[in-house]
Amino acid sequence: GAVVSQHPSWVICKSGTSVKIECRSLDFQATTMFWYRQFPKQSLMLMATSNEGSKATYEQGVEKDKFLINHASLTLSTLTVTSAHPEDSSFYICSEAGATDTQYFGPGTRLTVL
């Protein structure tokens, strides 16, 4: 399957700061990437679909201005959590859609906002 990396794997920041998370496709040119968040002991919730060269499509209830997504190249999508607050603390996971409609996931980024 596809190989996806995420950076950083974990980050701790102060409330009010912005955090950028990178998602890279290492062996596949992904025109579409997905961003999920997962709270402890819960399932994954799709936040947005990231399309290369165009605006991301956000799920209902996800603030576009707070969670900025950029997909400037076929191998890189970034998620920026702006003005982070403690309630944004979560596990953020990206995935890419392979040729067979299978999504391959990155290792995730654990964000803790103090």
Next chain:
Amino acid sequence: AQKVTQAQTEISVVEKEDVTLDCVYETRDTTYYLFWYKQPPSGELVFLIRRNSFDEQNEISGRYSWNFQKSTSSFNFTITASQVVDSAVYFCALSTIIQGAQKLVFGQGTRLTINP
């Protein structure tokens, strides 16, 4: 509406026992895909299997097997002779087209603990 239900929140068995994880789905689509993913404590989701709606053949991969039954909208996962390394959260997911875009709908997950 698209929905995936994993009724078993947690399962705990002793090593070498067989264990089955249930997955029931709802969809009005005639073409769809079903998946199982494993999430070990490290957090990364590991792809296990993909099955399309037209292929009801059961699949076996080593100690893992999957039983897909459209008549009951179920896609169950069995681990034979479980091992401690199988301890993880397992997610069943349904891939479908929602408003023109492909999306994965996840079940709530089943936390499997294999005790030595």
